[in-house]
């Protein structure tokens with residue numbers, strides 16, 4: 001499973017560790033290589049790519065590795081964007097909407113309860129719908145916004161993947177914490193499942209399911225047979 | 228003018244008046260420079276000496292007392308590098324070593340809270356990086372005026388957002404710190420930042436320029452007019468007492484944490500490829516300090532071609548270039564054969580790198596600018612600086628303070644009064660929940676944080692396979708230290724020591740940041756001397772070394788000094804972080820035991 | 825050398841917490857006449873050649889591609905006098 | 906109702922990492938003619954009355970007090986047409 005490192009990526013080692021804990025082999029992908037190295041799925045980790053100076057994810061979207069990743073994702077490659085990764089996916093228009101400044105205008109780091117609303121994506125198949133996870137959020141620009149029509153469409157088609165169970169800490173529209181594309185292979189979320197893989201170093205091990213789900217999907221549905 | 232002020236010009240114009248006072252040098256110090264050089268200094272040399280001999284860089288007032296801390300190092304079997312290096316290095320076993328240090332950024336944080344605090348984090352992180360270590364966590368010890376004071380509303384949110392912005396963007400977990408309020412900090416908040424780094428034993432790097440012909444490379448951000456003169460003027464002079472004149476207020480430095488992140492990764496890759504002979508971070512005093520210290524640390528000399536230094540503003544004079552505090556820069560000494568490989572790694576990380584000079588054999592630090600020689604000095608003379616035996620005396624107000632013991636205080640008479648007192652205590656800013664602050668910090672990034680806020684000590688996993696870890700805590704208390712700086716400092720040492728022990732770790736080393744008022748005030752000097760004596764004696768008792776620290780003087784508003792505030796950081800080694808005890812009651816019916824007296 | 829300005833503002837229908845924070849701070853400071861504030865970004869783009877039609881078109885494209893996110897923002901480009 | 910614009914930019918001598926990041930991204934995207942970028946803030950301030958001298962003076966003060974940080978930034982105020 002590929003983990004992309006952009007300049008300013010921070011949670012790449014954590015994402016790789018989560019991949020390892022889930023039983024898969026992390027493959028590190030470098031932002032300036034036009035090469036996905038034959039991986040079966042890709043994680044875009046958290047951090048501050050390019051300092052997040054213009055808009056979060058705005059500059060990373062144009063990196064060479066994204067030039068490969070965008071068409072591959074459109075063709076069905078499973079991609080998980082966490083925090084900055086989610087922002088990059090929105091900037092790349094692989095996911096609708098955008099992430100804007102938190103309502104309180106401050107960076108927020110807190111453990112939140114997260115309800116899995118869609119357990120059909122390859123990244124959430126290991127959860128049951130309605131399951132509540134204890135995972136951390138940590139971001140300054142995590143408020144999801146989209147126009148009403150897009151929000152309605154996301155809800156109607158069941159593409160809200162995870163929702164803040166106790167209300168969004170950051171002003172996110174309709175308490176949305178994560179969404180997927182129409183095909184379900186591209187998932188983005190602001191909370192950090194890779195920081196909840198071991199109670200020793202995080203609030204729980206609830207987040208590991210994102211990574212074990214995709215590994216199970218390879219093993220089962222032959223996703224791994226991608227040419 | 229300074230463009231042409233070469234050593235030849237200086238030699239021929241001994242009478243030229245020079246602005247040494249404006250640069251913070253005394254008459255005597257200026258004369259001493261002239262004696263060393265046998266002529267008047269050039270404008271560039273004057274700038275260089277003024278920053279190197281500033282209180283901030285030379286420790287000229289505190290040095291005689293700091294010597295008392297040295298013996299604490301001898302008793303440690305853990306120490307790989309001690310006081311004098313950028314930061315002390317401690318062996319933690321299994322081939323790992325840890326380096327840590329706490330540093331102040333008080334004055335810049337008052338002038339521009341967000342950027343001042345941000346660049347405080349940036350500076351201490353580069354210090355740790357320069358030792359050869361990967362920075363793995365930060366902590367921040369903060370002190371402000373009363374929570375409801377006007378300036379606190381400006382300074383506190385700015386400082387916290389600055390630390391949050393820089394530390395989070397850099398990907399360093401913040402694993403603890405302090406937040407305290409007291410009227411004595413209203414005009415002079417304390418922003419002390421700690422960074423800890425991890426390395427393998429043989430990764431240790433030194434700040435020395437050795438090896439004739441080796442190249443000197445400046446890399447990172449370009450040099451601009453940021454904070455020119457900051458070290459000599461800002462950190463050495465009391466501000467707020469100049470009648471509102473802002474002439475002394477230097478331009479502020481703006482932090483670029485993204486560049487720092489690139490610099491960190493770039494340096495670590497350079498270290499791993501064994502391309503670095505010596506390295507130094509650029510902090511206060513910028514190029515002046517880095518070149519002087521590298522040259523003074525080596526055995527030869529150094530030549531620098533100042534025209535090669537990449538500038539953000541082409542109008543800078545040599546003096547300004549030397550004094551600029553532009554952030555996110557490092558300087559390395561590299562073998563000629565390895566320069567290409569060095570530059571290639573910098574390119575990979577998008578870090579600008581330029582060969583600006585080389586190691587020479589003449590024992591001098593020489594710099595040229597547009598064809599003329601503007602600096603030619605024995606580097607040791609600038610690096611060592613003057614040493615002062617400032618007079619000190621126990622303040623005569625102390626007796627009155629000390630007799631006013633707690634016996635005379637009003638006590639709650641009944642249950643209702645007790646409840647009321649308790650609620651007032653719990654609601655006081657000093658004891659209230661710190662979440663408003665700590666929520667803005669990422670404590671989880673890198674995935675090795677075992678304990679952080681709200682625990683008393685932070686605990687980090689170092690080795691996933693064995694569970695080896697380190698614990699850290701910082702403590703300070705200006706009120707105790709006002710009453711008795713000797714005892715107060717020991718109390719703080721003991722508290723930090725206990726907080727580390729609480730995590731299950733064995734305390735092994737101490738760092739400290741000594742925040743005091745003006746050393747020209749004998750009462751303040753006495754507090755400083757007593758605090759250091761207390762720390763030294765306390766460490767001897769506990770059998771642990773002081774591995775480094777930082778002294779911040781002139782913390783005062785007008786004639787009024789802050790409470791003497793040594794902030795003590797203790798590092799511990801944890802054999803297996805999986806066995807950490809948590810704070811708080813965990814099991815129903817468990818026994819509660821009080822230890823100690 | 826010419827300087828071209830790109831102003832980027834959130835679309836009207838997008839919630840602007842920064843602008844709102846400024847608005848309420850203005851009121852606290854006694855600036856009661858302020859009825860609304862929106863906060864956006866301003867870029868000063870320095871160009872090699874003159875700010876002619878072609879240059880403006882290029883900056884226009886830069887704004888569309890990079891400086892603004894069309895999902896939430898709109899922008900305007902103009903040369904300085 | 907009048908709208909007054911406040912442009913806030915970092916002072917020339919202050920380092921602008923954001924502008925630099927945009928500059929190098931512009932080059933990577935092929936906009937080679939871009940020689941420099943500085944990034945600042947733009948505020949659209951809506952006022953109750955007309956944008957007369959008094960109103961502009963008030964916004965000017967608001968800018969100095971709140972919108973700009975005089976230690977590192979400078980600002981300009983102008984009414985929209």
Ligand SMILES: Nc1ncnc2c1ncn2[C@@H]1O[C@H](COP(=O)(O)OP(=O)(O)O)[C@@H](O)[C@H]1O
Pocket residue numbers: 366367368369401402403404405406657658659661664665668679680681682683684
């Ligand atoms: N400025 C700060 N930065 C990071 N952590 C902080 C800061 N201030 C307080 N904390 C953390 O908040 C928690 C509670 O702090 P505090 O109430 O001062 O604890 P205590 O009084 O037990 O030392 C501790 O874990 C401490 O490390």
